[in-house]
Amino acid sequence: TISEEAEMIETYLEIEKIRFGDKLEYSIEISNEVKDFKLPRMLLQPVVENCVKHGLKGNIEVLNIRISFNQTINIITISIKDDGTTFPDDIIPGYGIKSVYDKLDLLFPGKYIVDLNRYPEKEFRIILELCE
Numbered sequence: 001t002i003s004e005e006a007e008m009i010e011t012y013l014e015i016e017k018i019r020f021g022d023k024l025e026y027s028i029e030i031s032n033e034v035k036d037f038k039l040p041r042m043l044l045q046p047v048v049e050n051c052v053k054h055g056l057k058g059n060i061e062v063l064n065i066r067i068s069f070n071q072t073i074n075i076i077t078i079s080i081k082d083d084g085t086t087f088p089d090d091i092i093p094g095y096g097i098k099s100v101y102d103k104l105d106l107l108f109p110g111k112y113i114v115d116l117n118r119y120p121e122k123e124f125r126i127i128l129e130l131c132e
Contacts, residue, residue: 002069003035009048009067016052023056026065033071040103046096047080047124055084055122071130078126087118100126 006028013026048065055063065082093101104112108128117123 001035002030002037002039005039005041005044006030006067006069008042009044012045012048013052013065020052020056020063022062023060024052024063024065027067029066029068029070031070034069034076037069037071037076040107043100043103044078044080046099049096050094051080051082051084051122055082057085060084074130076128076130078128079123080125081121081123083121086122087116091116 010026010028013024017024017026044067048067051065052063055065063082063084065080067081068077068079070077070079101114104114104126111129111131113127115123115125115127117125
């Protein structure tokens, strides 16, 4: 479920906070209506790992990661934002991000959009269309 996915992400981020201390801050927000929605296990782990790995590059004092899960009518939006080093213009997805697409293709074929935004902050957003 989204609640379980968020719990795994939080455990990972707590471990990274031990490593990076005050250089890493995060928040996870889950709206009540999506807590029990089922997702593929570890769907978001590669995205969050990339936030930490690439977001702390350069001269970043504090990396803020904000993760949210929301629903509006028949749409679930999963947003992972950070204010670290931005995506390059010619970003090439690695194995982890490709695995996100593979899982979404298997379980939500034709019913999802992945949106990458670079400005004003980085955002990896998954929009899932719910079947009626």
